[in-house]
Amino acid sequence: MTAVVERSLPRFGGFSLGMIGLELRRMVRNRRTVVFTVVMPPVFYLLFGSSASYRSERLDGGGNVAGYVLVSMAVYGAMLATTSGGAMVSVERAAGWSRQLRLTPLLPGAYIAVKLVLAMIIGAVSVVVALVVGAFTGAELPAAAWVECGLLAWVCALVFAAFGLFMGYLLPSENVLQILGPVLAVLSFAGGLFVPVDQLGSTFARIAAFTPVYGVGQIARYPLTHEGNLWLAALSVVVWTAVFSVGAMWRFRRDTARV
Amino acid sequence: MTERMAVELDGVVKRFGAVTAVDGVSLAIRPGEVVALLGPNGAGKTSTVDMVLGLSEPSVGSVRVYGRAPREAVALGLVSAVMQSGGLLKDYTVGETVRLTAVLFGRPRERVEAVLERAGIADIRDRLVGKCSGGQQQRLRFAMALLPDPELLILDEPTTGMDVSGRHDFWSAIREDARSGRTVIFATHYLEEADAYADRVVFVRRGRVVADGTAAEVKALASGRTVRATLPGAGEQEAVLRAMAGVDSVEVRGDSVLVHASDTDEVARYLLTRTAARDLEIVARNLEQAFIALTSDEVAA
Numbered sequence: 001m002t003a004v005v006e007r008s009l010p011r012f013g014g015f016s017l018g019m020i021g022l023e024l025r026r027m028v029r030n031r032r033t034v035v036f037t038v039v040m041p042p043v044f045y046l047l048f049g050s051s052a053s054y055r056s057e058r059l060d061g062g063g064n065v066a067g068y069v070l071v072s073m074a075v076y077g078a079m080l081a082t083t084s085g086g087a088m089v090s091v092e093r094a095a096g097w098s099r100q101l102r103l104t105p106l107l108p109g110a111y112i113a114v115k116l117v118l119a120m121i122i123g124a125v126s127v128v129v130a131l132v133v134g135a136f137t138g139a140e141l142p143a144a145a146w147v148e149c150g151l152l153a154w155v156c157a158l159v160f161a162a163f164g165l166f167m168g169y170l171l172p173s174e175n176v177l178q179i180l181g182p183v184l185a186v187l188s189f190a191g192g193l194f195v196p197v198d199q200l201g202s203t204f205a206r207i208a209a210f211t212p213v214y215g216v217g218q219i220a221r222y223p224l225t226h227e228g229n230l231w232l233a234a235l236s237v238v239v240w241t242a243v244f245s246v247g248a249m250w251r252f253r254r255d256t257a258r259v
Numbered sequence: 260m261t262e263r264m265a266v267e268l269d270g271v272v273k274r275f276g277a278v279t280a281v282d283g284v285s286l287a288i289r290p291g292e293v294v295a296l297l298g299p300n301g302a303g304k305t306s307t308v309d310m311v312l313g314l315s316e317p318s319v320g321s322v323r324v325y326g327r328a329p330r331e332a333v334a335l336g337l338v339s340a341v342m343q344s345g346g347l348l349k350d351y352t353v354g355e356t357v358r359l360t361a362v363l364f365g366r367p368r369e370r371v372e373a374v375l376e377r378a379g380i381a382d383i384r385d386r387l388v389g390k391c392s393g394g395q396q397q398r399l400r401f402a403m404a405l406l407p408d409p410e411l412l413i414l415d416e417p418t419t420g421m422d423v424s425g426r427h428d429f430w431s432a433i434r435e436d437a438r439s440g441r442t443v444i445f446a447t448h449y450l451e452e453a454d455a456y457a458d459r460v461v462f463v464r465r466g467r468v469v470a471d472g473t474a475a476e477v478k479a480l481a482s483g484r485t486v487r488a489t490l491p492g493a494g495e496q497e498a499v500l501r502a503m504a505g506v507d508s509v510e511v512r513g514d515s516v517l518v519h520a521s522d523t524d525e526v527a528r529y530l531l532t533r534t535a536a537r538d539l540e541i542v543a544r545n546l547e548q549a550f551i552a553l554t555s556d557e558v559a560a
Contacts, residue, residue, distance in 0.1 A: 018362035096345025
């Protein structure tokens with residue numbers, strides 16, 4: 001007989017730093033993800049937000065318009081990053097990897113937790129890179145706002161980690177990001193990340209307030225602008241997080257039952 | 260019962276909607292056995308394997324692996340599997356894939372080295388999985404399956420899509436491994452594989468076990484010849500034929516009689532001289548035919 005092996009279940013259902021480390025390494029290897037989440041947002045900022053007039057135009061609460069655009073782009077980046085983090089499950093399901101993982105002690109809940117942590121890690125990297133690039137290219141924010149806006153953009157991006165998971169379980173595609181990219185762009189428009197929504201007409205502005213990105217943008221820019229209703233924005237974030245989480249759980253249950 | 264079974268299936272039925280993939284299978288596999296689950300595509304092999312691995316639940320009946328529920332046995336690393344295809348991520352390297360498996364099972368780094376060596380892929384550990392050949396990917400799946408040092412290893416059509424030398428290398432590695440006393444169950448539709456590597460062969464057809472025996476018994480099934488003759492009132496002769504030396508089986512189909520025997524000359528002599536038999540023919544039966552006879556859908560049940 002084979003040597004006697006101590007058999008026990010791993011702690012935390014298999015959730016471990018070792019797995020997160022390996023998954024991160026794989027994610028960084030994927031150039032599309034890196035370009036999408038880390039390169040694109042600062043490039044957008046440089047293209048659309050760092051002109052001389054934006055740099056010279058001051059905001060009431062301190063900082064310049066370039067800084068305002070930068071925060072929006074940080075939100076955009078965090079959103080792309082967390083969505084693609086969550087949506088990784090789609091590729092893994094298509095490859096039969098989810099099935100393979102079911103031949104290990106990893107519990108489905110621990111798998112989801114790993115994906116959420118990964119999504120939030122690349123979300124953080126995306127936000128930090130955008131802010132650092134902005135800081136060196138003329139964006140100005142009140143000192144505290146650098147930290148506050150960054151943190152809020154990052155924390156609120158949890159909505160999109162849930163969104164990514166939901167889509168990852170909903171769309172049985174290897175190229176889920178090619179579908180989600182345009183969807184996120186539209187949501188970003190509606191959420192006022194590219195153009196303030198009131199510039200797009202009052203009807204549009206009223207509808208836009210109910211879309212998932214709107215609240216996140218409002219909250220992230222609040223330390224800078226101190227405008228808008230923070231409570232309504234927070235409600236929007238909470239409700240959308242709940243909607244996407246319930247959706248993800250629903251699809252996830254079906255998925256686990258089927259495989 | 261003094262011995263604990265490696266696998267116990269008790270009256271297992273698996274239905275997918277209107278389709279019954281597994282139709283009442285009871286099977287007990289002892290620790291240390293190397294068992295081939297042999298049958299044509301769609302016979303219910305993969306459905307059976309999936310239930311043993313806890314990937315699906317039986318509609319009726321129960322499955323125990325080392326006395327435990329399959330999910331639990333899998334989580335403890337008592338049982339692992341090499342699946343037919345898929346189950347790998349292209350953008351991991353070979354080494355990372357095995358390391359991740361080790362992390363999930365909570366096994367040390369040395370174990371990674373050991374299974375990479377054992378599966379013969381230590382030299383390609385830094386290669387991306389997407390750049391590996393089919394045979395290399397299969398050996399990677401084998402390394403992953405070995406990682407928890409399972410008591411029971413399940414191989415589902417493990418050499419599908421491999422060339423002859425890849426198949427040979429893979430089976431050499433499995434054979435080497437089985438020497439340590441591991442229980443192995445492999446599903447296959449290659450007769451040679453079942454014949455060459457299994458101690459025990461379980462024939463499956465349309466979700467049922469139609470034959471179950473040692474490799475020697477399977478060979479006996481394949482040896483000998485069959486006498487076929489037209490014999491009105493064949494039923495009356497059945498008992499006499501059955502009692503003759505060297506007769507394995509007698510089958511009466513209307514006015515035809517089929518006698519499978521090691522000494523077919525004696526049977527033929529009896530039929531032609533002592534009965535009204537005519538149109539007599541003697542055919543050799545090889546493993547292929549035994550397999551077809553046992554598993555094909557054309558055969559009247």
